[in-house]
Amino acid sequence: MTPLLLVVLVPIAAGLFGWLIGRLRNEFSFIGAVLTLYFAVRLFISSRGSPAVFELVRFTGLNVSFRLDALSGFVLLFVAAFGVLVTLFSFRYMKSWTGVRGYFLYVMLALAGANGVLLAANLPTLLFFWGLLLVLLYGILLVGRTGAERAASKALVIVGLSDFAMLLGVALLLVKNGWVDLVPRAPMPLNDPLMITAFVLVAVGALAKAGSMPLHSWIPQASETSPATVMALIPASIDKLLGIYLLTRLSVSMFNIASNMALRNVLMAVGAVTILGGVIMALVQKRVTRLLSFHAVSQVGYMVLGIGTGTPIGIAGGLFHMLNNSIYKTGLFLSSGTVEHWTKTDEIDKLGGLARQMPLTFFSFLVCAMAIAGVPPLNGFVSKWMVYQGVVEIAREGNRLFPVFLVAAMLGSVLTLASFLKLLHAVFFGQRPAELSRVREGGFTMWLPTISLALLCIAFGVFAYWLPLRHLIYPSLPFDVDPIGIWQPELVTVLMFIALGVGAVIYLLGTARKPVAGRTFVGGERIADNEESRVTGTAFYSSVKNLPVLGDLLRFGEAGSFDLFNWVRGVLGGLGSALRVVLDETIDKAFGLLGRFVLVVGAGVSKLMTGMLPLYVSWVFFGAALFYLILVLR
Amino acid sequence: MSAFLAAAILVPIVVGSLLVLFRRLPRAARNTIAVLASATTLVLVVMLWFRAGSGSHALWQMGILRVLPSPLMVVDGVGLLLASVFAFVWLLATLYSTSYLKDHEFQDDYFGFLLVMLGAIVGLCFARNLLAMYLFWELAGIATWRLVAFYRSEKEIAAAQKALLITFAGSVLMLIGFAFVFVQHQTFSPGQLTGPTISPWAMFLILLGILTKSASVPMHIWVPDAQSAAPLSVGALLSGVVEKAGLIVYVRLFILSPIVLPDWWPLLIGGVGVVSSLLAAGGALQARDYKRVLAYSTISQLGYIFIGFAFVSSFGLAAGLAYIVAHCLAKAGLFMAMGVVERSTGQHRLAELSGLAKSMPVTAAATAVLMLSVIGFPPFLGFWAKLYVILAAVRGNLVIAIGALIAAVMTALYMIRLYRIFLGEPRPGVVGRESGLMTAIVVLLAAATVALGVILPFLGRFLEATTGVAGV
Incomplete structure (x- = not known):
């Protein structure tokens, strides 16, 4: 049997066996995930050559067929890799949850569905797997704490709404144009109103999957009741990969988005609003996973903005950011899952000072947090930098709006950094509540996935050009990306290490200690638990809430007015x-x-x-x- | 050959009538007879497949009544497909009823009329003559009347009267329409018309009759009352099978016949369909008990099928047929799942039920599958059906297509609202319990929905052949 079919069928079989034979559930799931990765690697290698097509069945003008090319090959590889890591992490983490039996089945089926979406050669086939994923999303969101069904219903309705919009778009294309291939011989120009409608309808589906505003509201709600692994697998990695994959296909291979400036502006505006809206909401959150979920929304904005620029460098940046985001966001959710698993809470106010007890988790969280904030030389910086360049490039085409988008993107980056500084401070530094003194690092099934993701963030940042861009991103795009603006991450890394070394020397010499004046702490005093003596994480940016307009908007947002x-x-x-x-x-x-x-x-x-x-x-x-x-x- | 068809129609009708007339049989014997009779019908219908072959329509014609100048019945792909699915669901519902209604009176009546109705439906699937259609149609109507009033309390009898009166009024209008056709063409057979047109009055009257039986705006109002009064097993058959009767007549008369439809016709049917589906979806969103939710949902889905049939030139017929099959399996399954809930909790109100998934996980899972099929998500059968209908509608009229999609979203909303009875924290004192046979039947229907949904693409050619309508 061809690997094209196996990569879909193997996880289904593994999931079903694990579901039926509960005793061997972990083994089946792990073997299924690893086998899927094996086939994905084989497909990835073969996708370097010419595209492969496999027709399953054809009838009444539709055909169900698979197609593999460079873009689907690399996304497939990463979906399978995240599958393995999340499955590994889940063994220990999911022990404290109910509904584990269904959970592993859904995870495996979700892998199969995602692979099906990536391999689909035409929109009806894609739509089939796309809807299948939605059904699985509903199922997997039901695995969770009390109230999970509300989040699941919300997800089903919002994503279902976008699915039906997509269905209409596909029907329009099929009926008016006679083809629905994802990669036709040449991209269509976007000037006919009907084609624009079809593009918008299908793009709505892609954006909803990726979690862009205004179709995002189920993600924060799900984060409150669902396991961190679900958040890591679905909204953080698979959904981002698939949503942006489809948007890229749509804007680059099916249509030529560069041909319609108005549509590009709309996409960029959606991106900019998503970046800022998501990150501002994140600033005032009180729970770790909810905060992360708003960042998961906010980061989509960069990808949409990048693709919306319609310039080669912007599209490449958006695609690269999709990859990077899924890496560090999965890492963040999994690390926060480790913390939550051992501390039994994810409320920011109840956490603190865990860096010493959980050094590995701290390391991976720190790296991923710096990556999402776009601190060089990590991967998040490179892709954001490419997106900025894409935005600057549209100025050359005479787009007057570019400063707005640029400012939104950069401001978003700054606020992301601020938000993560708060989180790092609140969870890993600061004062440790007494009840957390026995918290320790989990087994290797929990730290191995997070550490490998963190290392990947570093590798894809430092060797951005040599590894991901050259081998994954550029071959996936049908045009040459102008590499002039790429910065030199290797050089900067070396310089940074030198600087760090100098700093360490100065620190070790110990001459630079600055005396602190104040009341001497002799022990035995109680530390008053007020905001003056202990700055809690949630109060870190409480001033944001007191700003006149923004504060009102935030209150509305928290109350669900923008939902x-x-x-x-x-x-x-x-x-x-x-x-x-x-x-x-x-x-x-x-x-x-x-x-x-x-x-x-x-x-x-x-x-x-x-x-x-x-x-x-x-x-x-x-x-x-x-x-x-x-x-x-x- | 003709013996098989005659047997498939007459066996249930005769056995059913005997059951109604002779009420002294012991329970076990009566139940066995009822189940065996419907199983026989299913077997006979399936055997027709092998006799008839497949791939073309009007394969074989039967003339019992030589006085009428035209063949009465026809065995073709459409009839075979629908009759097999209906007889299958009917057998399951009969089995289900032996357990579901075992504590109630009037069971002889129930099983008798159930069989009579089965014979009428099978007959209707193959009927080609307008008078034969009318005959089976009325037979089914009378059986409906008796079955809806099964519990025999004030409310149920009132609902049954309402159903009978309105459907009867509809069928009388239809009969007048048939008379118009006869006057114009001197025949009751759609295949032997003297010209390609029939008068708009006749079309309009026949359409009213069809809309009455198939519960569409503005003739739908008997359905919510009747279905919330009837036992859930009857509800399953009403919405899964009997309310498709109008659609069968529609297919025979307006699609698989030489009649040329006027230009405004697709818009009228599509309009009726879209208004029906939107209105009923609204009703389902507001209904307070699950019987009414499902009843309104049926009206809404029937509207969808009309949309498919309205734009018949392309995907329409295949779309409508796929939708009939999908809806028949899924909605019958949903009704029966609610029957399991009803029997163990005794509750109908959505507000009183919660967290049942903990006590009845199998039913909850099967319900989820059936529900998702009705909403139209892959890999369930409903997805393909909905995809086809939307494709047909986009070809026909974009506004109707958009209305259909809004109705689809509303379907998702009310189905999720219904599903809340399984989710959340269990309510103290309200505990569900699985019930062996009944749960097994619900699971079987859910499994059929999944299996057909997965293999449907492979059945595509077959569908094309059965319907005899070329694809794109």
């Missing part, structure tokens, strides 16, 4: 009730009136039935006379 789900539910509910009241009840009343009318007429007629023969006879005569008159008068 598309609430809007959809309200509007459709209203429409439904209006229709029901207007039509249903009116028709029901009309039928009731009809019945009443028949009864009244019947009662009137029955009054004539008196049982007196002469009366009946006279009626007959009267009728006959009437007939006679009618016949004669004609």
